[in-house]
Amino acid sequence: PKGGVKIIHKFVEIRRGGQVYSVFIDYLDVRMAAEGRVETSFVLRKSGPPYEVYSKKTSAEVRGSVVRLEPPDLEGYPDDHIGNDPAHVIARCPYYAWRQPTDEILWIFRLVKGLNEVILHTETQVVGQSWPVGAPVKQVFYWEQLRQFKGYSFEFYYVISSSFTRARAIDLNESLRRILTIS
Numbered sequence: 001p002k003g004g005v006k007i008i009h010k011f012v013e014i015r016r017g018g019q020v021y022s023v024f025i026d027y028l029d030v031r032m033a034a035e036g037r038v039e040t041s042f043v044l045r046k047s048g049p050p051y052e053v054y055s056k057k058t059s060a061e062v063r064g065s066v067v068r069l070e071p072p073d074l075e076g077y078p079d080d081h082i083g084n085d086p087a088h089v090i091a092r093c094p095y096y097a098w099r100q101p102t103d104e105i106l107w108i109f110r111l112v113k114g115l116n117e118v119i120l121h122t123e124t125q126v127v128g129q130s131w132p133v134g135a136p137v138k139q140v141f142y143w144e145q146l147r148q149f150k151g152y153s154f155e156f157y158y159v160i161s162s163s164f165t166r167a168r169a170i171d172l173n174e175s176l177r178r179i180l181t182i183s
Helices: 027-032 143-149
Strands: 037-040 043-045 052-054 058-061 088-093 104-112 118-126 137-142 153-161 178-182
Touching: 088 153, 104 137, 104 143, 118 137, 118 143, 137 143, 143 178
Parallel strands: none
Antiparallel strands: 037 058, 043 052, 088 137, 104 118, 104 153, 153 178
């Protein structure tokens, strides 16, 4: 929708003529097309002349909007208020079926104190192989990392960088923000 172009090549070996073959497109690529349009075509490669037969292009408008990624949450703090100076808190990034072990999660704590004063704490985590299907990705943050936010309301969110796509957009990669307070 913002004018970007992503080209996806998929190959299907045809074993029997006259049979329908389907090609599946990854979920992240479908999300990128929301509010935009897609074009599809194929090239039939044959062993005899003509060696390549090109199809007509078909295009479609993709309706609906991108569903933003869910905000992270903290184990044991359902009301988004952290008190009593805990030794650590455990953050959870929800499970996504398209998640890959090579994906990176950038955890961000952000506080805008004034016009030119921003307090920021970021940490990068590779998802890895240890998270089973259906389980959220967890990250531990220690009190030393959170102490600077004590007494304030601040934003907590994550950005996922996937190996599926190089596209970067707030709607695609960044989660909704959760407002936390530490007293």
